[in-house]
Amino acid sequence: MPTSTDSRACRASNGIFYRLEGQGAPLLLLHGLLASGIMFDPLIEILRGRFRMLVPDLRGHGQSGSLDGPYDVSALAADLSVVLAEAGFERAAVMGYSHGGAVAQQLARNRPDAVNKLLLGCTYACNVSTTRERIEAWTFLTLLHLFSPGTIGKMIVLAAKPRAGGQVALTSAQARWLQSILAGNKSKAMRGATRGMIAFDSRSWLEDIRAPTLVVGGSHDAGVPRHHFDMLVSGIPGASGRLVGRAGHTLIWTHTSELARIMCEEWRGASTS
Secondary structure (H helix, E strand, O other): OOOOOOEEEEEOOOOOEEEEEOOOEEEEEEOOOOOOHHHHHHHHHHHOOOEEEEEEOOOOOHHHOOOOOOOOHHHHHHHHHHHHHHHOOOOEEEEEEOHHHHHHHHHHHHOOOOEEEEEEEOOOOOOOOOHHHHHHHHHHHHHHHHOOHHHHHHHHHHHOOOOOOOOOOOOHHHHHHHHHHHHOOOHHHHHHHHHHHHHOOOOOOHHHOOOOEEEEEEOOOOOOOHHHHHHHHHHOOOOEEEEEOOOOOOHHHHOHHHHHHHHHHHHOOOOOO
8 A cells, every 4th residue: 555655645826736656766657538647546456666756637637627727748758847846756668558648649649858768558649540530529529518437337348248269348336436436526627628639640750759668558449440450560769569469458457467567568668867
């Protein structure tokens, strides 16, 4: 469990809530759409002795949910400059998960001085790169006009149940926990963040990312299919990729130990200065 010496909750001068967890090399963790920094808690407990983790709730999400927009990726990334400075993180490894990976890409492009390593988990350069994905994204935005994030959370968890093919599923307790995280967000902000997701497209500037990059994906991820993984690995100079077998979009919870092991293996001996 967190102790008083390695866990602290703060709020930056721009209103962004963040936590500091663990001890070691600096690591910024960026959560996904409809989530909050709490989604990283299982991973944090494994990495607590390895990294000093900065865990913000992005604008409009979680305990930063009362902040006004805009909620596009550029705005979410711009907030992080203030958070990094006030948390004392001059330079850090950055892990962005799902939509947090889009924010991580934007940060690495805007602030190459602040990002020394990049891990992109279950994420994309353009979430609407196919006709099917565009239809799904706009359908999701419509649902946010009709239902609360809590109700949509139940739909997402139901849709995440594995079909034939061997995908590892969330436990019942994990599913309830995920629903509670999604339910903690407000509809208006989530609609704005979803529009930001639809508008994000880094394909034309992936080659500008210079931080050493690891892309991690799930072999059974239906939410962010394999072509997104391939696009990032081939588009970012020098990027490497690791696919986690039998993992879907929820691999951060179904394969937490494996993800932590990958991070430690890939970053062992790498400079953190």
